Each structure stands twice: as structure tokens, then as C-alpha cells.
Amino acid sequence: MFDPLGYAPAYWRVSEAIRTRILRRELVEGQALPTETELARQFEVNRSTVREALRKLESNGLLGRRRGGKRLYVTRPTRESVGGGLSQALALHRARVVDVWEALQAVQPGIAAAAAERRSPEALCNLEAAALQFARRHAERGLAVGDVATFFDALGEASDNAVFMLLNEPMLRLLKPSLAIIIDRVPQARARIEAAQQQIVAAVAARDAATAAAWMSRHVRDFRRGYEVAGIPLSTVVGEDFDPAAPGLS
Amino acid sequence: MFDPLGYAPAYWRVSEAIRTRILRRELVEGQALPTETELARQFEVNRSTVREALRKLESNGLLGRRRGGKRLYVTRPTRESVGGGLSQALALHRARVVDVWEALQAVQPGIAAAAAERRSPEALCNLEAAALQFARRHAERGLAVGDVATFFDALGEASDNAVFMLLNEPMLRLLKPSLAIIIDRVPQARARIEAAQQQIVAAVAARDAATAAAWMSRHVRDFRRGYEVAGIPLSTVVGEDFDPAAPGLS
DNA sequence: CGACATCATATTGTCCGACAATCCGACAGG
DNA sequence: CCTGTCGGATTGTCGGACAATATGATGTCG
Numbered sequence: 001m002f003d004p005l006g007y008a009p010a011y012w013r014v015s016e017a018i019r020t021r022i023l024r025r026e027l028v029e030g031q032a033l034p035t036e037t038e039l040a041r042q043f044e045v046n047r048s049t050v051r052e053a054l055r056k057l058e059s060n061g062l063l064g065r066r067r068g069g070k071r072l073y074v075t076r077p078t079r080e081s082v083g084g085g086l087s088q089a090l091a092l093h094r095a096r097v098v099d100v101w102e103a104l105q106a107v108q109p110g111i112a113a114a115a116a117e118r119r120s121p122e123a124l125c126n127l128e129a130a131a132l133q134f135a136r137r138h139a140e141r142g143l144a145v146g147d148v149a150t151f152f153d154a155l156g157e158a159s160d161n162a163v164f165m166l167l168n169e170p171m172l173r174l175l176k177p178s179l180a181i182i183i184d185r186v187p188q189a190r191a192r193i194e195a196a197q198q199q200i201v202a203a204v205a206a207r208d209a210a211t212a213a214a215w216m217s218r219h220v221r222d223f224r225r226g227y228e229v230a231g232i233p234l235s236t237v238v239g240e241d242f243d244p245a246a247p248g249l250s
Numbered sequence: 251m252f253d254p255l256g257y258a259p260a261y262w263r264v265s266e267a268i269r270t271r272i273l274r275r276e277l278v279e280g281q282a283l284p285t286e287t288e289l290a291r292q293f294e295v296n297r298s299t300v301r302e303a304l305r306k307l308e309s310n311g312l313l314g315r316r317r318g319g320k321r322l323y324v325t326r327p328t329r330e331s332v333g334g335g336l337s338q339a340l341a342l343h344r345a346r347v348v349d350v351w352e353a354l355q356a357v358q359p360g361i362a363a364a365a366a367e368r369r370s371p372e373a374l375c376n377l378e379a380a381a382l383q384f385a386r387r388h389a390e391r392g393l394a395v396g397d398v399a400t401f402f403d404a405l406g407e408a409s410d411n412a413v414f415m416l417l418n419e420p421m422l423r424l425l426k427p428s429l430a431i432i433i434d435r436v437p438q439a440r441a442r443i444e445a446a447q448q449q450i451v452a453a454v455a456a457r458d459a460a461t462a463a464a465w466m467s468r469h470v471r472d473f474r475r476g477y478e479v480a481g482i483p484l485s486t487v488v489g490e491d492f493d494p495a496a497p498g499l500s
Numbered sequence: 501c502g503a504c505a506t507c508a509t510a511t512t513g514t515c516c517g518a519c520a521a522t523c524c525g526a527c528a529g530g
Numbered sequence: 531c532c533t534g535t536c537g538g539a540t541t542g543t544c545g546g547a548c549a550a551t552a553t554g555a556t557g558t559c560g
Contacts, residue, residue, distance in 0.1 A: 009513060011305065023341060035540060046515050048298055051542090052305045055261065059306040060335060062342075068254060070523050070541055076342035077335070085310060085327070085335055086416065091273060092312075092326035095412040103413040106360025107353075114352055162345040163353040166336065167417070259542060285511060296544050301513090320512055320552050503560080510553075516546085523540075530533080 010045050015053035017043070022062050022074055033063065033072045083169030090174060091238055097227065098234035100174050105220045107167060108152070112200055112216035113209040115158035123158035124205055130154040131197040138183075138190045145180045148172075151197055158204065174238040175223075182226035192222050260295050265303035267293070272312050272324055283313065283322045333419030340424060341488055347477065348484035350424050355470045357417060358402070362450055362466035363459040365408035373408035374455055380404040381447040388433075388440045395430045398422075401447055408454065424488040425473075432476035442472050 008016075021027045033039070036054070040047040054072060057063045061077030090100070119127070134147035149172045156168040183189050196219035203212035227234055258266075271277045283289070286304070290297040304322060307313045311327030340350070369377070384397035399422045406418040433439050446469035453462035477484055 011513080015309075023338065029342075037540075048301075048516090049514065051298075052302055052513095055302045055305040056309040059265075059309050061339065068523085070539095077339040082336060082339045086332055088273065089311065089327040089332045089416060090412060092279075093412040093416070099411045099413045102360065102364055102411055103357075103417065106357050106414075110352065110356025161349045161352055162340060162343040163349045163421070164356075166339060166343070167353065171413070261542080287511075298545095299543065302542095318552080320510095501560105503558100505556105505558075507556075508554095510551100512551085513549090515548080518544080519542100520544100521540100521542080524538085526536090526538105528533100528535080530531100 010043075011049050011052035011056070014039075014043050014045060014050060015056045018053065018057060019060075019062060022057075027074045029074055029076055031074045033074060035071070079166055079169045082166050083173055086170035087173045087238075090170065094237050095174070096234065097175070097178050097232065097236045097238055100171055100238060101220070101224055101227070101234075104171055104175070104223070105217070107164070107171070108155075108220050109213035109216045111155055111159050111161075111164045111168070112204070112212040114161055114164065115155050116204045116207050116209040116212040118160050119158040119204055119207070120160070123154070123160070124201075127151070127154040127158055127204060128201055131194075131201050134197060135194050138194065141180065141184055144183050144190065145176050148179060148193060149176065155200070155204075177239070178227065178232055178236070179223070181232060182223070182230045185230040186226050189222075189226055193219070196222065260293075261299050261302035261306070264289075264293050264295060264300060265306045268303065268307060269310075269312060272307075277324045279324050279326055281324045283324060285321070329416060329419045332416055333423055336420035337423045337488075340420065344487050345424070346484065347425070347428050347482065347486045347488055350421055350488060351470070351474055351477070351484075354421055354425070354473070355467070357414070357421070358405075358470050359463035359466045361405055361409050361411075361414045361418070362454070362462040364411055364414065365405050366454045366457050366459040366462040368410050369408040369454050369457070370410070373404070373410070374451075377401070377404040377408055377454060378451055381444075381451050384447060385444050388444065391430065391434055394433050394440065395426050398429060398443060399426060405450070405454075427489070428477065428482055428486070429473070431482060432473070432480045435480040436476050439472075439476055443469070446472065 018027070018033075027033075033054075034042070036047050036050050039050045039054075043050065054063060058072070061081035062075065063072045064075040065072055115123070115127075130147065130151040130153075134144065134151060138144040138147065152168055152172055153165075156165040159165070183193075196215055199215040200212055200219065203209075203215060224234075268277070268283075277283075283304075284292070286297050286300050289300045293300065304313060308322070311331035312325065313322045314325040315322055365373070365377075380397065380401040380403075384394065384401060388394040388397065402418055402422055403415075406415040409415070433443075446465055449465040450462055450469065453459075453465060474484075
């Protein structure tokens with residue numbers, strides 16, 4: 001009948017106040033935040049309270065500090081920060097590799113199509129570079145996985161769509177461990193990936209959205225075959241590697 | 251040439267220590283965290299330091315408190331929490347409605363297909379209920395938008411894929427404001443949405459993945475027409491409504 | 501025996517004050 | 531122009547304090 005009358009602790013209100021100003025763009029990116037003491041003075045709360053609020057915003061990626069710097073600056077969440085949160089959440093929701101794969105299957109063709117339609121010359125160049133990088137050194141297992149991710153990232157970049165770019169990161173992060181196993185155990189995986197990448201690059205270069213999407217679809221389907229051949233159960237729960245991105249060193 | 255030697259403040263290390271234990275499932279969901287004083291004793295740091303660490307985890311959605319409760323419990327990030335973070339990030343990245351629409355166009359058909367393949371009887375029931383709800387009361391503008399979102403959510407639920415469920419939330423959140431305008435300004439919008447929903451429900455009920463995906467694709471394409479008819483520029487930057495989910499009242 | 505009122509205790513939210521480390525900017529000197 | 535020095539400002543961390551209130555134990559009554 002009655003909702004509980006909301007009480008919000010001070011650290012929460014302080015954090016919301018700052019967050020709102022950032023989202024309203026009254027505090028613009030790159031701008032230095034006032035010092036903790038100054039904020040405490042303005043909000044009329046203690047510095048400890050301010051600090052708790054700042055930690056919240058910091059971990060949301062809205063505030064960050066420059067390399068080795070001391071003061072906080074307004075920043076927007078990096079892809080890594082958003083992706084980290086999302087993949088962490090997915091891990092806790094016990095998402096399975098097949099779930100991630102299914103999402104990949106749904107999203108990536110769309111990304112490829114968008115990239116084909118709108119790629120800039122530089123983005124195409126990056127994409128080609130990524131494909132070449134994978135082709136050149138896919139012998140080393142450690143690098144190969146990273147290069148595959150780089151390729152997908154370059155494609156997202158080429159799509160010029162912030163949503164795609166942000167969605168790419170967490171899915172790849174969750175896929176990486178199992179992808180490493182596939183590349184390790186399935187002999188023909190490297191060659192198939194290389195071939196698919198080249199077809200996709202060609203289609204993107206030719207601005208042929210339909211072909212790009214089709215090849216990407218095939219490419220992703222290959223991953224699923226990879227799981228089966230590598231003997232990874234599709235119902236494996238994706239795990240986080242718990243590798244914290246070092247704190248101030250962004 | 252040299253990497254900076256990493257230094258991590260204590261509050262960060264404390265936060266990481268707890269986060270790692272949660273991700274390793276050594277701290278399971280629903281479990282109460284030790285008290286702040288106890289944590290301070292165990293980590294051998296000051297309580298203020300512990301509190302800063304807790305704020306980080308709290309805002310990551312890994313810790314939460316029960317209604318009106320005092321102690322912190324281990325929780326997993328709710329859909330709202332990760333959706334809020336993601337849509338906030340997208341807003342700051344100046345994502346445009348066309349970007350969100352494009353992502354919707356890529357993802358939703360996949361969700362519909364997955365839902366058609368795997369829907370449980372209960373999920374189907376919820377989906378039907380959502381469609382019915384929209385059909386019944388789409389006259390009221392305020393409710394109509396929410397009901398559309400509920401329909402998409404029910405579909406995500408039916409797909410039984412945690413990734414899809416988590417991805418749905420932020421996109422809908424960003425789309426809502428513009429959707430409200432469309433429903434308001436485009437006379438035939440309501441009828442077209444209702445028709446599409448019914449077709450999708452029917453396809454999902456019949457486990458016809460291809461038809462479900464096709465209708466969903468058409469449905470999403472309609473939104474784009476809606477933007478044009480309603481006179482909303484596709485390059486409008488999506489904005490956050492800055493509606494903070496109340497703090498302890500989850 | 502179980503439901504309910506009562507109360508002491510524990511816990512959180514917030515404050516104050518303090519201090520070391522170190523980052524910053526200015527300034528001088530080669 | 532690069533380097534060394536220095537004082538002030540700022541952050542990270544600490545200890546202690548206190549009010550408000552959630553929690554759990556206790557006692558009471560049906």
C-alpha cells in the first residue's frame with residue numbers, strides 16, 4: 001500500500017549528483033574533478049563520504065586517473081571496463097559457451113554487414129592488418145587467440161557503431177579461453193579462420209554487405225564445429241579469468 | 251621500454267580479493283558478508299579502507315543489501331544493474347538511435363529464433379501474456395512503451411540464454427524514449443506492433459524459428475519506419491534519463 | 501507451545517583529525 | 531633544453547568517536 005519512504009545514504013547521493021552532472025555533460029570528459037577536500041566542502045559532507053562516492057564512480061568507469069596521476073578526471077567507460085563488467089555478470093549468471101556462441105552468431109553477421117556498408121578507408125586498413133597479423137603468426141598459440149579478437153574488434157570499429165563495439169568486447173573475452181583450446185586441438189582451425197577472415201575482408205573492401213554477413217555467419221558456425229571437434233561440451237559454463245585490469249594504470 | 255612498476259592502493263586490493271572469491275564461487279550468492287569491522291580485522295586495514303572497497307563492489311552489483319537491511323550480501327549483478335551500466339556507457343559514447351536500432355536488428359531475430367526453438371511452456375505463457383497486455387491497453391501511452399519492453403524481455407526469457415537476456419535490457423532502455431514518441435506520433439504504430447507481436451507469438455508457439463526470426467526482423471524494421479514517420483532524426487544521440495535505481499531498495 | 505512486545509548489542513553511516521607519501525608546479529643552474 | 535631542488539597541495543590510510551537502527555535474545559502472554 002505504501003512504498004517505503006526512500007532513504008539514501010549521503011555517499012550515494014553524492015555519487016548520484018556527480019554522475020548526473022557527467023551524464024548531462026555539465027562535466028565533460030577529460031575535465032579534472034575538484035579535489036576531495038573541495039568536494040567535501042561543497043557537498044558539506046566529510047571527505048571520507050566523498051571518497052566512498054568517488055570509488056563508486058571510479059569503478060563504474062566514469063572517473064579515472066591518468067597514468068601515475070593523483071587526481072581524478074572525468075572519463076567515459078572504456079570498452080574494457082564495460083566489457084569486464086558484462087562478462088563478469090555473464091560468468092556469474094552461469095552463461096554457457098553455447099549461449100555466448102549463439103549471441104555471436106546473432107550479432108556478428110550484422111556487424112560484418114554494417115562494416116561493409118560504412119567502413120572508412122582507415123578502418124579497412126586496420127581490418128586488413130588484423131587479418132594479416134593472424135595469418136602471419138597464427139603458429140604461436142598465445143598470439144593467435146589475441147589476433148582473432150583483434151580482427152573482430154577491427155570489424156566492430158569499421159561498423160562505426162558504438163553499440164557493436166561495446167558488445168564485441170565481452171563476448172570475445174568470454175570466448176577466448178575456449179577458443180584457445182580449439183586452436184590448440186583442432187588442426188585445421190587456423191586455416192579455416194584465416195580463409196574466413198580473408199573472405200570477410202574482401203567483402204568489406206567491396207562494400208558487399210550480404211557476402212560479408214554470409215561469410216561471417218559461416219565463420220561463426222565453424223566455431224561451433226570447433227567445439228565439437230575439440231571435445232568441449234557446449235554446456236560448459238564460461239568462467240572469468242579473474243584478471244583484474246590494473247587500477248590506476250589505464 | 252620499462253613498464254611502470256604497478257602499485258595498487260589498499261582499497262583496490264581489498265576489493266579485488268573479495269571480487270575474486272565471489273567469482274570463484276567461494277562466496278556464494280545470498281551469503282552474508284562479514285561485518286566491516288571483521289573484514290578490517292582480517293585484511294588488517296582500517297574500516298574506512300574496507301568501506302571504499304565495498305562501495306566498489308556494491309556499485310558493480312556484486313554486493314547488495316536486502317530491503318531495509320543493514321548487512322551486505324553476495325549477489326549477482328541484476329539485469330537492471332548491468333543494463334544500467336551499459337546504457338550509461340552507450341549514452342556517454344554518443345551512440346545514436348540508429349546504432350541501437352541496428353543492434354536491435356541484428357540481435358532480436360536471433361533471440362526470436364532461439365526462443366522458438368527452446369521456449370518452455372511457462373515462457374510461452376509469459377510471452378502470450380505480454381502480447382495480450384500490450385494489445386489490451388496500448389491506448390495509454392505511458393503503459394504501451396513499458397509493455398513493448400516487457401514483450402521483448404519475455405522473448406529473451408524464452409530464449410533461455412543469459413547473454414540475450416542481459417543484452418535486451420540496455421537496448422530497450424535506450425530505445426524507450428524514442429519509442430514513446432513514435433507510439434505517440436505515428437497512428438498506425440500500435441496496430442502494427444500488435445500484429446507483429448501476435449505473429450511472433452504464434453511462430454514461437456509453433457516452434458517455427460525461421461518464421462519467428464523473419465517476423466521479428468520485419469517488426470524491428472518497422473521501428474525504423476517509425477522513426478522516419480515520427481520525424482526523429484536517425485542520428486539523434488540516445489540520452490540517459492538519469493533515473494537512478496534507488497540504492498538499498500532493490 | 502507459539503506469537504508478540506522489550507531490550508541490549510552489534511553494525512552501519514557519518515564525522516573529525518592526523519600523518520606519510522608523493523605528485524605538481526615553480527624555480528634555479530648547467 | 532634538460533636536470534635537480536623545494537614547498538605546497540592532494541591522496542591514501544589510519545585511529546577514534548557517536549547517533550541511528552537492524553538483529554537477536556529475552557521475557558511475557560495467549
